[in-house]
Amino acid sequence: MGKEYFIKCQKLDTQATRRFLEQRFTVLxxxxxxxxxxxxGATPEPTSDWVPVVVxxxxxxxxxxxxxxxxxxxxxIFMQLVDFLLSRSEVITITEP
Structure with missing residues (x-):
């Protein structure tokens, strides 16, 4: 069980967002x-088999x-993603589903 967020964007450009993720992070x-x-380049946590984030x-x-x-x-990852989305959209809303 993790912590979930929904980042609502006015105009989500999925292609640009995917390119951003692939340029900045290790993506599977x-x-x-x-x-x-x-x-x-981050070392995996020795106590976990889980990836840090799923989007x-x-x-x-x-x-x-x-x-x-x-x-x-x-x-x-959260901070960088929010910064990217704010650069593309005037308003974003973050909620917990």
Whole structure:
């Protein structure tokens, strides 16, 4: 069980967001179309087999799951993703589903 967020965007450009993720992070696409993310070059946490973050695109935003496996990585990924989305949209809303 992790911590879930939904980042609602006015105009989500999924292609640009995917390119951003691939440029910044280690990305593994899952069978269900979500993306497992970790910081490039980061050492995996020795106590966890989980990736730090999973994101999925929805029609009006991004689902973000912090697996609580690496607080530093999750916080860094979250901050960078929010900054990117704010650069593309005037308003974003972050809620817990």
């Amino acid at each position: 696409e899952t069978a269900v179309g979500a993306f497992e993310l970790s910081l490039r 999925a695109f929805e029609t009006d935003g991004v689902y973000f799951l912090d697996n609580l496996a690496s607080p530093f990585q999750a916080a860094s």
